[in-house]
Amino acid sequence: MLDKSTIAIAILAAGRGSRFASEQPKPLVLLRGRPLLSYALDAAKQSQIGPTMVVLGYKHDEISSVVENSSIIYNPNYLTGLSSSLHSVIEFLEPQNSIQAVCIGLADQPLIGPDAYRSLASSYQKGSIFSVATYQGIRANPVLLARPLWPEIAKLKGDVGAKALMSNHPIVEVDCSATGNPQDIDTKEDLLMMNKFSQETQLKALLDRAKKPRYRGKTETIDRSSCLHSPYCGDIIELSIQLNPSEEIIEDIRFEGESCLISTASADLMAETLIGKTTEQALSIAESFLQMMKGGKSFSQENKNFRKLNSMQAITNPLRIKCTKLAWYTLKQALENNTC
Numbered sequence: 554m555l556d557k558s559t560i561a562i563a564i565l566a567a568g569r570g571s572r573f574a575s576e577q578p579k580p581l582v583l584l585r586g587r588p589l590l591s592y593a594l595d596a597a598k599q600s601q602i603g604p605t606m607v608v609l610g611y612k613h614d615e616i617s618s619v620v621e622n623s624s625i626i627y628n629p630n631y632l633t634g635l636s637s638s639l640h641s642v643i644e645f646l647e648p649q650n651s652i653q654a655v656c657i658g659l660a661d662q663p664l665i666g667p668d669a670y671r672s673l674a675s676s677y678q679k680g681s682i683f684s685v686a687t688y689q690g691i692r693a694n695p696v697l698l699a700r701p702l703w704p705e706i707a708k709l710k711g712d713v714g715a716k717a718l719m720s721n722h723p724i725v726e727v728d729c730s731a732t733g734n735p736q737d738i739d740t741k742e743d744l745l746m747m748n749k750f751s752q753e754t755q756l757k758a759l760l761d762r763a764k765k766p767r768y769r770g771k772t773e774t775i776d777r778s779s780c781l782h783s784p785y786c787g788d789i790i791e792l793s794i795q796l797n798p799s800e801e802i803i804e805d806i807r808f809e810g811e812s813c814l815i816s817t818a819s820a821d822l823m824a825e826t827l828i829g830k831t832t833e834q835a836l837s838i839a840e841s842f843l844q845m846m847k848g849g850k851s852f853s854q855e856n857k858n859f860r861k862l863n864s865m866q867a868i869t870n871p872l873r874i875k876c877t878k879l880a881w882y883t884l885k886q887a888l889e890n891n892t893c
Contacts, residue, residue: 566660567610567631592663600670634712654699666733673697681725693735755867763814768824779887820880
């Protein structure tokens with residue numbers, strides 16, 4: 554079995570990002586309401602492969618404010634090019650004898666998934682010291698560099714990365730086509746296209762869920778219930794909740810009523826997220842969701858159900874945003890007042 558503690562993941566975010574043409578550091582620009590860097594860090598942490606770190610340089614003080622549960626490596630030489638960030642990673646890891654390999658990812662590739670890192674880690678377990686992710690046969694990121702390669706990496710100069718070593722070593726190509734997409738964001742136009750693509754993808758997923766909801770109906774036992782009518786669109790959500798009486802844990806949630814596709818999708822996601830939670834946790838999550846839909850903070854990406862809740866941010870029409878909230882207000886009424 555792979556000892557994941559021997560592999561680190563480093564996200565490179567030190568560069569100026571001159572092609573983006575903005576005074577704001579590129580890792581902090583918003584994609585679907587979240588800093589760009591957060592996507593790369595979340596994928597690294599979700600892979601559960603070992604310690605995660607991020608290399609910062611340009612405006613590092615600003616960027617460090619969004620880094621959580623990851624080590625920060627400061628690269629004072631970021632203006633000299635990509636190789637300086639690789640040097641910083643190696644210098645940081647060299648004394649840590651337990652770390653035998655590092656996966657390198659980039660902060661401006663938000664669609665790289667955690668399975669890409671897991672696949673690279675698997676290739677290391679099978680004996681590879683130099684692995685690269687491929688997508689439809691094209692080499693991209695992330696890459697895995699084992700300790701035997703580190704002395705050569707330390708000698709690289711200028712704006713070059715691990716690609717400069719590929720002609721000197723056998724490379725293991727790891728097919729990551731099904732794990733994500735290596736599309737990067739270099740310019741503001743790239744960001745606009747990515748936001749449009751992400752919104753369309755999220756809306757399609759919500760539409761599919763609304764057409765085939767998993768939690769429509771009534772619970773076998775109704776311990777709490779409520780119903781609400783929206784004066785804005787006429788939607789009605791009737792909620793029934795089954796509890797474990799000794800621990801106040803939600804065992805099941807079901808909904809009925811006449812509701813639009815958005816209300817239905819939101820109610821279905823709510824049920825999926827809250828089953829297994831205590832009533833206190835459910836109320837806290839409900840409040841966080843309602844705040845998010847008012848423009849507040851997104852949910853953590855580390856929980857897959859919470860990530861699904863973030864997809865509701867694809868709804869931007871003010872009247873439709875009200876539809877996303879109806880089931881959640883119904884839930885609050887059921888848990889706080891138990892009325893219908």
